Amino acid sequence: MNRDIYLSNSLGGRKEKFKPINPKKVRMYVCGPTVYDDPHIGNARPLVVFDILFKILKCKFGNSSVVYVRNITDVDDKIIEGAKQKKILINKLTTDITKRFNEDCDYLNCEKPSFEPKATENIPLMIDMIKILIKKNNAYENNSHVYFDVSSFKDYGKLSNKNVDQLFAGARVEVSENKKRPEDFVLWKPSLKEEPGWDSPWGRGRPGWHIECSAMSKKYLGDTFDIHGGGRDLLFPHHENEIAQSRCANDNKSLSNFWIHNGFITVSNEKMSKSLGNIYKIKDFYKKYNGQVVRLALMSTHYKQAMDWSDDLLLQSQKTLDKWYEHQKKPEGKVLIPDEDLNPLYDDINTPGYISNIHKLYDKASKGSDKDKEIFTMACNFIGLLIEPKSKWLEFKKNILEISEEEILQKIKDRNKARDNKNYELADKIRNELLDKGVLIEDKDDKTTWKIK
RNA sequence: GGUAACGUGGCGGAAUGGUUACGCAGAGGAUUGCAAAUCCUUGUAUCCCGGUUCGAUUCCGGGCGUUACCUCCA
Incomplete structure (x- = not known):
């Protein structure tokens, strides 16, 4: 397809034409889960959003020309805390949750990324990067801790439009005695005996919260790549800090040219949170809904918007898919989705607009030829729907x-x-x-x- | 307080400087023992106030409201 892809870039805050650095190797990094608890529906949104972007990029640039990296963060204070609470070994918690995460990805019909690196398997890279940052005076060691010196990076705050002076003037941030300034953030910290730790020039310890993405994106995608994605909440401080670390360590002007952030899922217009007890785990839907239902529900709102999660939304999706399955016909031979129908996806991943087009293709299919049915089915397949045969869809319903x-x-x-x-x-x-x-x-x-x- | 996103019909949800989104629900009809399904027809909307413009829901400014981030969080 000839038309260009447009994406809303958080860096700069406007929609831009997407131009990869190298069209033969389009590179995307998405922040994956911290494996400390069962994935919830909020985690599912970026999975589906970037899965679709992955598909769009492959459609435009070719299947073998897109590299998609999604990390698994398996070292973190929340994990240590979670294991303590559940009274299980840290290793058991991270493998269990990683397994469940993979099950959830399958349930939602998300393709495997090209690489899924784990933080714990890349600690030496992080140590190397921290060493460089210290050498370049972007970081300092104090009392077995290493901190990034935010004042050493002029562009700090550019992604999230934050002014460092204002940001930390009120000091709601916990100020550690080891830090020079409140805005500095930790790159390495010491571990207690029972905590996971690795030997380093600063003693036995573990990495800070942001360095793993900098190290792993560099390993798989290089110093500068095309797209970096994640949830809105990661914009600050996570992505801001990633940029600071990477750009200082790599001495370059850009970590990622495009930054894409998906909106939140709310329940009754409130953010999901543990304290409110309004968290929906993905596995909670396994029994009642086919994964496609959840997937379609997640696509019914543009990724940038907040979306309110409700039973009604799921029922509507279920109903739509029931209807669509009436005219599912597996394409024989090559079937192309008309460009005009694909357009909304190329324009900032507009899934609701695309779904609308699918409805129109459905209308045609319901009255038209086998070819029309195949085109319709192909259009569904493109966004990961109606791939499993109707018999399976019905079987699922029978089972419940x-x-x-x-x-x-x-x-x-x-x-x-x-x-x-x-x-x-x-x-x-x-x-x-x-x-x-x-x-x-x-x-x-x-x-x-x-x-x- | 700072930074951002958003405010479209009963609901969900796109797009757009002047013309039908789309889906669900509703209404009427065909059909049916009654239904369901299907088909046909159909009503209803752009938060408020200014400005730019021949014309704004769309662009700009102000207001109001909602939400999020600024603290671990997709």
Whole structure:
């Protein structure tokens, strides 16, 4: 496809034409999970958003020309805390949560990134980077801690539009005695005996909260790459600090040319938080909804917007997919999605606009030829929907039903007997009984079929 | 207090300097024993006040409101 991709760049705050440094190697880094607790629906949003961006980039530049890196942060104070609370070993917690994270990715039908590096497997790189920062006077050691000296980096605050003087004037930040200034942030800190630690020039310790992304993005994507993504909340301080570290260590003008941030998921218009108890874990949806339902729900709002999560949203998505599955037809041979239908995705990943186009393609498919059905299905497949066969979709629904298929068929027999005898009262009663159990009966021609409501 | 995003019909949610979003729900009709499904038809909207303009929901300014970030967080 010839048309250009446009993306909203947080750095600068406007929508820009996307131009990769090297079209034969488009590079994207997305901040992955810190594996300390089960992933929730808020974590799911960037997974799906950047999965779609990955697909768009591959469509534009070619499958083998896009490198997507998503890290796993498996060393962090929250992990230490979480393991303590659950009274399990740190290693057990991180492997368990990483496993669950991968299950969630499969459930949501997200493609595997090109690389999924773990922080703990790249500690030496972080130590090297910290060494460089100290050597260049961008960092200082004090009492086994190493801090980044924010005053040494002129562009600090440029990404998040923050003025350092104002930012820390009130000092709501905990000021450590070891820091020179409150805005400085930790690169390395000492570990207690029972805490995970690695030997370093500053003693046994562990890395700070931001350095892992700087080290791993450099390893896989180089000093400057094309896209860096993550949730809005990472904009400050995480991404600001990443930029400071990387640019000082690498001595260059840009870490990533594009910064993309997805909005939050709220519940009843409030941010999900543990204290409010309004967290929806992804695995909580496994039983009730096919992963595609959750995926479509996540795509129903533009990624930049906040989105309010509700049952109604899921039910609507379920209904839409039910309808769409009626005309699913696996493409045979090469089928192209018309450019004009693809347009919204190229314009800042406008998934709701694209979904609207799918509805139009559906209309055509429902009245048109097999080819139309194939185009429609292809359009769904592009954003990770309707890939699994209809039989599987129906099977999932059957499995969550509380009534067996035999019982249903028996009830239908009973009802049809009643109908033959013109005992419509009884027939309607049976139908309503089934409806209460979520089974909908349809009389078509001479045959009675059933489906899940 | 600082920084940002947002405010579109009953709901969800795009786009746009002048013309149908789209989906769900609703209404009417065809069909049906009644329904369901399907098909056809259909109503309803751009927070407030200024400015720019022939014309603004769209651009600019102000106000009000919502939310987020500034502290670990997708």
